[in-house]
Amino acid sequence: MVGLSSKRFRASYGVSEYMQLAGYRIIPVNPEETxxxxxxxxxxxxxxxxxxxxxxxxxxxxxxxxxxxxxxxVGAKAIWMQEGVEDDVAAARAKAAGMDxxxxxxxxxxxxxxxxxRA
Numbered sequence: 007m008v009g010l011s012s013k014r015f016r017a018s019y020g021v022s023e024y025m026q027l028a029g030y031r032i033i034p035v036n037p038e039e040t041x042x043x044x045x046x047x048x049x050x051x052x053x054x055x056x057x058x059x060x061x062x063x064x065x066x067x068x069x070x071x072x073x074x075x076x077x078x079x080v081g082a083k084a085i086w087m088q089e090g091v092e093d094d095v096a097a098a099r100a101k102a103a104g105m106d107x108x109x110x111x112x113x114x115x116x117x118x119x120x121x122x123x124r125a
Contacts, residue, residue, distance in 0.1 A: 008051065008073050009064035010034040012042045018064040019043075021088070021114045028117060033058065051076040062086045062113055071096045078103045086113055 010018045010032070019042070022032045026043055034042040037049035048054050051061065051073070061077040063070055063086065070093035077085055077100065084106040087093070097107045108116075 007032050007062045007064060008035040010036055010039070010042050010047070012039050017088075021062075021064070021112065024114045025117065051080050051082070054080065058082050060084045060086055062088065063091055064088050065091070067091050067093050074100050077105070084108070086111070088112055089115075 007018060007022050010022050013019060022034075022043055026032045032043060032045060033054060034045055034047035035049070035051055035054070036042070036047050039047035041047055051058070058080065059082065061073065061082045061084070063073050065073060067087075067090075070087060070091060074085055074093070074096040082105065085097070085100045085108070087097075087107075087109040089110055089112045092110050094109075097109055100107045
């Protein structure tokens with residue numbers, strides 16, 4: 007989760023906590039944090055010691071391009087841009103690199119909706 011904050015009132019915290027409780031491993035990427043939700047935080051995607059499947063971007067749209075480029079470099083499989091986060095050019099680069107891309111959607115809302123549909 008790029009941009010995950012330890013501040014409980016931030017949307018990134020609530021969304022990440024929900025996904026963690028749903029069984030997903032959340033790895034914080036934020037140079038301002040050392041640990042969030044019991045997980046060590048890393049300053050960049052390149053600093054992660056393991057491969058990642060999905061890069062969830064909780065940053066403003068003007069920062070998406072750099073995050074997508076880093077995700078391509080580390081071989082991530084997918085990019086998810088949270089609600090209000092959009093960058094068509096970066097999304098096209100990610101798709102050209104073989105990544106799945108979701109833009110301007112909340113992963114918590116999508117997960118909860120799909121969970122309800124299965125029930």
